[in-house]
Amino acid sequence: MSEENVKQLIGKVFNDIATGIETGGFSNKVKVGITLLGSEHGIENIVKGAELASKRNNSYEVVLIGPKVETELRVVEANDEDEQHKKMEELLDSKEIDAAVTMHYNFPIGVSTVGRVVTPGVGKEMFIATTTGTSSPHRVEAMVKNGLSGIITAKAMGIENPSIGILNVDGARQVERALKELNENGYDINFSESMREDGGSVMRGNDLLTGTPDVMITDSLTGNLLMKIFSSFNTGGSYEALGFGYGPGVGDGYKRNILILSRASGIPVVANAIEYGADLAKGNILNVNKAEHKKAKNAKYDEILKGLTKEKNKSEASEEEVKAPKKEIVTGSISGIDIMELEDAVKELWKNGIYAESGMGCTGPIVMVNEEKLSKSIEVLAKSGYTTQESDHC
Incomplete structure (x- = not known):
């Protein structure tokens, strides 16, 4: 067992002992902490919500983190938002609480x-x-x-x-x-x-x-x-x-x-x-x-x-000057193409000798081609990653 896990286990044991002394018994209930500071509706709003949660379901225990307030719930004291977040993290990392609810918390990217x-x-x-x-x-x-x-x-x-x-x-x-x-x-x-x-x-x-x-x-x-x-x-x-x-x-x-x-x-x-x-x-x-x-x-x-995230090739391709083939009647439509890639998809067909136009169809953006070249067009776009072979068309 790692040193970190040992510390977490010790923290949980001491917390359970403290709870047992305070309540006269030991509890295996899930414990949820909630921070009190930061609400636009005030601390009382959070306390009342916490008390409501505690009363309507006795399968978990609610722990308040913030300034001392009049309540039957346990309070872990903290005097400002930074301190209450530090306390919250300590309680989580030591396994003294199993979940925490808070406001305006900065998660890492990812x-x-x-x-x-x-x-x-x-x-x-x-x-x-x-x-x-x-x-x-x-x-x-x-x-x-x-x-x-x-x-x-x-x-x-x-x-x-x-x-x-x-x-x-x-x-x-x-x-x-x-x-x-x-x-x-x-x-x-x-x-x-x-x-x-x-x-x-x-x-x-x-x-x-x-x-x-x-x-x-x-x-x-x-x-x-x-x-x-x-x-x-x-x-x-x-x-x-x-x-x-x-x-x-x-x-x-x-x-x-x-x-x-x-x-x-x-x-x-x-x-x-x-x-x-x-x-x-x-x-x-x-x-x-x-x-x-x-x-x-x-x-x-x-x-x-x-x-x-590898967009370089498509970006370069979109910047190429690609001339449209001879204009044709376009009654066949292909959906399933993202709006951000629509014009690139049209140019991809042009590069393959297929006349195409962009438009908006029954399910969103579409590429329109001659009906006789529909299957070939889907094949080209699927190969280039703009759609799939089984893509629906309107």
């Missing part, structure tokens, strides 16, 4: 949070991956990582085979191709189908409202906006009343179960976030994180991510 909302269409819960933090400075790579983080979180919450959908934002089609490649390499991914008639795993706004997938993949900025809308659409925006908060920070090798709340989170969301943290601790999210990353890496996850 870690971002998976939010949990109740969708207004049918009242279904859905995870939004991700909502704060930065998985990668590269947009598409970040969204692929967000997808894995969403799957990890859903599995830790007891969903054995979570369905995933990719929100129709810039980069969605590239993310879809990367995840399908990961799936083909042996990392099983359960792709959801849009509720819209044309289906597909790229989700529309309707799918957000009905919670079509268990996990909705998007970039963190969009995810953050969605969390705010879902949480406060019926309160005018200043008070987040619905949902479970912005969720746990997840990333390769990350070893702390820390969940994020908005400073605008109200009492119900505070209580839900604490319960979310407790459930993730019970589901061993840190172990799930480690195991799922290992399985993904065995399916060439790292190689796929590296391929996403």
